[in-house]
Amino acid sequence: xxxxxxxxxxxxxxxLAWDAELIEIIGLSLxxxxxxxxxxxxxxxxLGAAVGAFRFPGRxxxxxxLNALMGLPPVVVGLMVYLTLSASGPLxxxxxxxxxxxxxxxxxxxxxxxxAALTRQVVEELDRxxxxxxxxxGLGPLGRVRxxxxxxxxxxxxxxxAGFGRATAEVGAVMIVGGNxxxxxxxxxxxxxxxxxxxxxxxxxxxxxxxxxxxxAVTGTVMTLRASAVRMAYG
Amino acid sequence: xxxxxxxxxxxxFEAGGGRLIDGVDLAIRPGARVAVMGANGAGKSLLLRLLHxxxxxxxxEILWRGRPPGREARQAQAMVFQRPVLLRRSVRANxxxxxxxRGAGRADRIARAEQALVRAxxxxxxxxxxxxxxxxxxxxxxxxxxxxxxxRLLFLDEPTASLDPASALAVEALIRDAHAxxxxxxxVTHDAGQAxxxxxxxxxxxxxxxxxxxxxxxxxxxxxxxxxxxxxxxxLHTGPAR
Ligand SMILES: Nc1ncnc2c1ncn2[C@@H]1O[C@H](COP(=O)(O)OP(=O)(O)O)[C@@H](O)[C@H]1O
Ligand SMILES: [Mg+2]
Numbered sequence: 001x002x003x004x005x006x007x008x009x010x011x012x013x014x015x016l017a018w019d020a021e022l023i024e025i026i027g028l029s030l031x032x033x034x035x036x037x038x039x040x041x042x043x044x045x046x047l048g049a050a051v052g053a054f055r056f057p058g059r060x061x062x063x064x065x066l067n068a069l070m071g072l073p074p075v076v077v078g079l080m081v082y083l084t085l086s087a088s089g090p091l092x093x094x095x096x097x098x099x100x101x102x103x104x105x106x107x108x109x110x111x112x113x114x115x116a117a118l119t120r121q122v123v124e125e126l127d128r129x130x131x132x133x134x135x136x137x138g139l140g141p142l143g144r145v146r147x148x149x150x151x152x153x154x155x156x157x158x159x160x161x162a163g164f165g166r167a168t169a170e171v172g173a174v175m176i177v178g179g180n181x182x183x184x185x186x187x188x189x190x191x192x193x194x195x196x197x198x199x200x201x202x203x204x205x206x207x208x209x210x211x212x213x214x215x216x217a218v219t220g221t222v223m224t225l226r227a228s229a230v231r232m233a234y235g
Numbered sequence: 236x237x238x239x240x241x242x243x244x245x246x247x248f249e250a251g252g253g254r255l256i257d258g259v260d261l262a263i264r265p266g267a268r269v270a271v272m273g274a275n276g277a278g279k280s281l282l283l284r285l286l287h288x289x290x291x292x293x294x295x296e297i298l299w300r301g302r303p304p305g306r307e308a309r310q311a312q313a314m315v316f317q318r319p320v321l322l323r324r325s326v327r328a329n330x331x332x333x334x335x336x337r338g339a340g341r342a343d344r345i346a347r348a349e350q351a352l353v354r355a356x357x358x359x360x361x362x363x364x365x366x367x368x369x370x371x372x373x374x375x376x377x378x379x380x381x382x383x384x385x386x387r388l389l390f391l392d393e394p395t396a397s398l399d400p401a402s403a404l405a406v407e408a409l410i411r412d413a414h415a416x417x418x419x420x421x422x423v424t425h426d427a428g429q430a431x432x433x434x435x436x437x438x439x440x441x442x443x444x445x446x447x448x449x450x451x452x453x454x455x456x457x458x459x460x461x462x463x464x465x466x467x468x469x470x471l472h473t474g475p476a477r
Contacts, residue, residue, distance in 0.1 A: 132289050133320035137336040137384070138309040147332065151323045233366035234323040 003201075011206035022203070026210055029187040032100055032174065033167040036107030040163050043112045045156065048119025049145045053127050066120060069113030078176030081106040085177065098179040103187070106173040111163040118159040122152045154229035161222045168215060237264050238300065240311075240388050240419055241286060246295035248281055248443075256281055257443040259295070263388065263419055270434030270451060271423045274466060278443040279423045280317060283390045286421070287314050310337060313386035317393050317423075319377035321365040326357055326376055329365045333380045347383050355379035355409060371402025378409045388419045396425065407433060427455055427467070439463040 014022055051062050083089050085097045085105070096102045126148055134144050149156065171189035178185035180194055188207045195204035229235040239262040248256035256278050263269060263286075271279050284290045286297065288304055299308035322329050330348035339347065352358040355375045360368060365376060374394055381389055391410065395403035410433055414420055424430050430437065430451060437454040439447035441462035447454060458464045 130320060130322070132284070132316065134336070135289050136287060136312075136314045137333055138306070139336040143336060147322070232364040234364060 007201040007205050008209075010202035011209055014202060014206040015210065019206075022206055022210070024183065025186055025188055025191050025207065028100060028185070029168070029189075029211075030214075032103045032107060032187060033164065035104045036111055036167050037160060037164050039104065039108040040111035040115045041160055043108070044115025044163075045119050045149060046145065047112075048116035048121075049123045049149050051116070052120040052123030053145055053148055054141065063117075063120060066113055066117035070117045072110060072113065073172065074110055074170040075172035075176065077110045078106055078173035081109060081173070081177050097177060098181060098185060100178070100185060102177040103174045103185060106177045107167045107170070110170060110173055111167050114166055115159055115163045118162060119149075119152075119156060122155045122159065123148045126152050154226050154235045157222050157225060161219060164218060165215065168211065239263055239298075240265050240267075240300060241304075241308075242298045242301075243286060244296050246282075246285060246297065247293045248278075248285055248290065249293040254293075255443050256285060256292070259440075259443075259445055261286070261438065261445070263421060265387065265419055266414070266417050267419045267421075268414060268433060268435040269419075269421045269438055270430035270436070271421060271438045271440060272425070272427075272430060272463075272466070273440035273446075277440040279440055280392055281443075282440065283314065283392050283421065283423060287312055287390050289314075310384075311387040312390070313381035313384045313388075314390040315374075315377045315381050315392065315394050317396070319373050321368075321373060321376065324365060325362050326365050326368065327352065327361040329376060330380055330383050333384055337384050347385075351379045351383035354382070354412070356405070369402075371398045371405065374398060374402070374406050375409065378406055382409065382413050382418070386418060388421070389413060391420065391422045393423050393425065395429065403429075430455065439466070 048066070051059060051066065081102065082097065084091050085094065085102050086092055087097075096105070123145075127144075130148065130151070134147070139147065169189070171193055174180075174185070174187055175190050175193070178187070178190065180186050180190040186194075188211050192204045192207050192211075195201070195207070226235055242262040244260050246256055246259040246261070247254060259282060271282065273279050281290070285292050288297070288308065297304060299305075299311075322332055324332065327348055330351050331344050334344040334347055349358075352361050355378065357372065357376055357379065360372065365373070368376060378391070378394060389410075394410070395406050398406065407429065410420060410422070414433075420433065422430075422433055424433075434451045437447065437449055437451050438445055439454075439458070439460065439462065441460070446460040447458055447463040449459075454463075455467060458467055
């Protein structure tokens with residue numbers, strides 16, 4: 001186990017030395033993941049809220065579809081986005097393949113169904129509580145969705161967190177559409193995979209430590225916010 | 236006699252193979268004070284939701300000032316539910332939200348919310364999360380919110396059922412003020428004293444049917460129907476007289 005502890009010590013050294021390559025990889029990871037989660041929320045929150053709050057034909061099918069899409073394998077999403085963005089694909093002219101933009105698109109496709117499906121569930125539950133009061137007030141459809149999303153805001157923070165977790169952890173989609181190109185599309189998960197296969201364990205471990213630290217920090221922040229919301233009976 | 240605000244004829248509601256509201260005829264005049272009474276499960280809450288337009292009757296007709304209820308009827312009515320439905324926001328934000336839903340402009344909304352806060356003596360709790368209020372304060376907020384919408388007709392479903400006497404009196408005071416302003420009241424209550432204090436007319440429901448109507452307080456002193464008599468005398472009553 002000396003190999004492991006030695007590698008871990010050198011990994012911590014890399015982090016403390018603020019290694020330029022490490023920082024670049026972490027920066028791109030955060031940029032891609034946060035952009036994708038933001039885009040997924042922009043799509044998934046209104047979509048999920050609409051399915052959760054309105055009764056329309058095909059609503060059950062929409063719910064089933066959203067729930068099924070939550071489990072999309074990242075490599076399949078990567079492949080689909082790859083085919084769409086490749087030179088011969090429908091969006092090939094954009095020239096996005098092997099750029100961070102392609103990685104953001106792929107992770108958005110991966111995360112949006114998660115956000116939508118969980119939002120649908122949260123909003124539907126809240127709507128059951130509020131529906132008659134809203135009907136009594138004569139609130140219109142847009143007002144209803146807005147009010148439901150706002151009143152579910154702390155629960156939806158957890159929803160966004162679930163999306164963030166999925167995006168930070170996945171490697172398949174960004175690997176396929178990004179290509180893990182040094183100084184261009186290399187992010188934490190793809191770098192860990194590559195460095196491990198090359199036997200360069202300290203960089204891989206350093207990235208792993210940072211990845212876990214980021215996950216813990218983000219989760220801790222969201223949980224603290226939720227706890228304060230529960231204290232105010234807003235949760 | 237003034238034209239009724241709201242009238243119902245032959246109102247029925249069926250669910251799960253049963254007829255839960257059965258042929259109710261009712262007229263609510265402007266400024267009326269109707270007390271709806273009856274045993275648990277008699278259909279009082281259902282009747283209120285039907286009259287307020289939250290659920291559709293299986294048969295029968297509801298008219299608002301002689302016409303099928305539309306947007307105007309919605310704007311002119313408000314309801315306080317058996318369990319107050321308060322948003323996950325501050326007391327003040329709950330009031331402003333209701334006013335916004337009713338289409339009040341920004342300045343109007345702010346001014347009327349402050350008035351409602353003072354009227355319900357909730358001004359010192361304005362910033363508090365609404366769902367942390369005591370049961371009595373929550374019910375006062377629910378009544379204040381309904382009244383802030385300036386309804387002509389207010390439905391109240393057991394607004395003091397779970398409150399201590401002092402809180403109940405505070406809610407009753409709000410209801411009395413509203414009536415003084417000309418608001419018609421339809422109040423579900425199990426409390427005969429409250430029915431006498433806040434009601435001018437009685438509608439007694441038994442298994443979804445109107446068993447007894449009449450002017451209060453007389454109607455409660457000498458009920459003509461077996462159902463109402465049994466209820467007043469505190470005898471167990473298990474169904475409509477056969
Ligand atoms: N949507 C519904 N579907 C089926 N049964 C209902 C529904 N709403 C109420 N009921 C039943 O109708 C009866 C009257 O209910 P309710 O109006 O709540 O009584 P209460 O007079 O105590 O307010 C009860 O037996 C209740 O279980
Ligand atoms: Mg009831």
